[in-house]
Amino acid sequence: MLDKNGIAKRIAKEVQDGYYVNLGIGIPTLVANYVRDDIEVEFQSENGVLGMGPFPFEGEEDADIINAGKQTITTLPGASFFDSAMSFAMIRGQHVDLTILGAMEVSENGDIANWKIPGKMVKGMGGAMDLVASAENIIVAMMHTNRAGESKLLKNCSLPLTGVGCVKKIVTNMAVIEVTSKGFKLLERAPGVSVDDIKNATEGALIIEGDIPEMKL
Amino acid sequence: MINKKVDNISDALKGVSDNMTFMFGGFGLSGIPENAIADLVKRNIKGLTCISNNAGVDDFGLGLLLHQKQIKKMVSSYVGENDEFERQMLSGELDVELIPQGTLAERCRAAQAGFPAIYTPAGYGTEVAEGKETREFDGKMYVLEHAFKADFAFVKAWKGDAAGNLIFKGTARNFNPVMCGAAKITVAEVEELVPVGELDPNQIHIPGIFVQRIFQGEMYEKRIEQLTVRQKA
Numbered sequence: 164m165l166d167k168n169g170i171a172k173r174i175a176k177e178v179q180d181g182y183y184v185n186l187g188i189g190i191p192t193l194v195a196n197y198v199r200d201d202i203e204v205e206f207q208s209e210n211g212v213l214g215m216g217p218f219p220f221e222g223e224e225d226a227d228i229i230n231a232g233k234q235t236i237t238t239l240p241g242a243s244f245f246d247s248a249m250s251f252a253m254i255r256g257q258h259v260d261l262t263i264l265g266a267m268e269v270s271e272n273g274d275i276a277n278w279k280i281p282g283k284m285v286k287g288m289g290g291a292m293d294l295v296a297s298a299e300n301i302i303v304a305m306m307h308t309n310r311a312g313e314s315k316l317l318k319n320c321s322l323p324l325t326g327v328g329c330v331k332k333i334v335t336n337m338a339v340i341e342v343t344s345k346g347f348k349l350l351e352r353a354p355g356v357s358v359d360d361i362k363n364a365t366e367g368a369l370i371i372e373g374d375i376p377e378m379k380l
Numbered sequence: 381m382i383n384k385k386v387d388n389i390s391d392a393l394k395g396v397s398d399n400m401t402f403m404f405g406g407f408g409l410s411g412i413p414e415n416a417i418a419d420l421v422k423r424n425i426k427g428l429t430c431i432s433n434n435a436g437v438d439d440f441g442l443g444l445l446l447h448q449k450q451i452k453k454m455v456s457s458y459v460g461e462n463d464e465f466e467r468q469m470l471s472g473e474l475d476v477e478l479i480p481q482g483t484l485a486e487r488c489r490a491a492q493a494g495f496p497a498i499y500t501p502a503g504y505g506t507e508v509a510e511g512k513e514t515r516e517f518d519g520k521m522y523v524l525e526h527a528f529k530a531d532f533a534f535v536k537a538w539k540g541d542a543a544g545n546l547i548f549k550g551t552a553r554n555f556n557p558v559m560c561g562a563a564k565i566t567v568a569e570v571e572e573l574v575p576v577g578e579l580d581p582n583q584i585h586i587p588g589i590f591v592q593r594i595f596q597g598e599m600y601e602k603r604i605e606q607l608t609v610r611q612k613a
Binding site: 250255285288291292 | 407409433456460469484502505556585604607610
C-alpha cells in the first residue's frame with residue numbers, strides 16, 4: 164500500500180519531457196517533488212503563472228507571487244505571468260498537456276466529483292470544473308477508499324459532479340487504473356496489494372486482464 | 381492625453397450607492413484593491429452584489445465588507461478561509477453564486493470585449509449548467525454563460541499613469557485586467573502613479589481607455605494568506 168508521497172511518486176512517472184502540467188491541491192502538489200530532473204517540465208498555476216519554482220527561502224517571500232493554494236512561491240528562468248482569462252485559455256484551449264487533481268469520487272465512465280458535499284459548507288469549485296471539462300489528459304490522485312472504508316471508485320458518483328466522462332487514469336494507494344469505455348481497467352498493483360484486495364475496494368466494474376504487474380516506483 | 385487621475389479616494393468612488401453590483405480584482409488577498417475596499421467600509425453602503433474570485437478572510441479584503449453586512453450577494457469561484465462568510469451563508473443572510481473560475485474570468489472578459497455571452501465546456505453535466513442553454517459543437521457539449529453587468533470595477537495595479545495605463549506585478553495580475561472596462565466605471569488604484577510618458581508603451585498591460593479613474597493608494601498592507609517557505613540547506 165502506498166502513502167500520499169508514494170502516489171505522487173508513481174504519478175510523476177507519467178510526466179514526460181516537454182509537458183506543461185497543472186497540479187491541483189493536496190497529493191498532486193507533491194508530484195513536483197518526484198519529476199525526473201533530466202526532463203524539461205513547466206508547472207502552471209491557474210492564478211496566473213507558468214514556470215513555478217519551489218517555495219521561497221524565509222525572508223524572500225513576495226505577496227505578489229503565489230500559487231492557486233495562495234502559498235508563496237518562486238519562479239524559474241523562463242517563467243511568465245498572465246491574467247485569469249489567459250490562464251484558462253491555456254487550460255480550456257488544451258495547451259496544458261497534463262492535469263493532475265484529487266477527487267472524492269470517480270465513476271467507471273470517468274465522471275468526477277470533488278467540490279461539494281451536500282449538507283456541508285461548500286467552498287466552491289475554483290478552477291476544477293474548467294480543468295476537467297477541457298484537459299485531454301487527466302490523472303486523478305486519491306486514496307482508493309474514503310475514511311469510512313468505502314470505495315471511491317464507483318459505478319455512479321453519489322456526490323454532485325465536477326465533470327462528466329473526463330478522467331483517463333487514476334492512481335491510488337492501491338492501484339493504477341485506466342478508465343475505459345467498459346469500466347475501470349486494472350493496470351498495476353501497489354507493492355504488497357493483491358488483485359483481490361483491489362477488487363474488494365472497487366465498487367465499479369473492474370476489468371482484470373492477464374497478470375497485473377506490481378508498480379515500479 | 382486624457383486625464384483619468386482623481387485627487388482623492390472620495391472622488392475615485394464618487395457615485396457608489398446601495399444595491400449596486402461591483403467587481404473586485406484579486407486572487408485570495410493578492411492584488412486586491414485594498415484602498416477602495418477600505419473606503420467602501422467607511423461609506424457603509426449596503427445590499428451590494430460583489431463579483432470576486434474569493435471573499436477575503438475574516439479581517440481583511442472583502443471580509444471587511446462582510447463583517448459590516450454590506451454584501452447581499454457574492455459571485456465567486458471559491459469562498460473558503462472565512463468564518464463570517466460561512467456563518468452568513470449558512471444562516472441565509474448572504475446569497476452565494478458559485479461559478480467555475482475560468483467562467484468567472486470569461487464572463488468579465490465578455491463584458492469588457494462586447495460579447496453578450498460565451499459558450500464554455502466548464503460545468504456541463506453538473507449543477508452549474510442547470511437551467512442554462514447548452515449546445516453541441518463538433519461533438520462536444522457547451523454551456524451558455526452571460527457577460528456580467530456591473531456598476532463599478534475596482535482593480536489594483538502595480539504602476540499606472542494619469543492616462544489610466546496600467547502595469548501589474550506577478551500573480552497580483554489575476555482578475556484585474558479582465559475587469560478593466562467590464563463595468564460602467566472602472567476605478568484603478570496603483571502602488572505607484574508615475575508621470576505620463578514614463579511607462580514604456582510596449583510594456584503596458586491595460587491601456588487607459590479601459591479605465592475611468594485612477595489614483596495612488598495611500599498604503600498597501602499586501603497581506604500574505606499562506607506564507608510557505610523552505611529551509612536553507
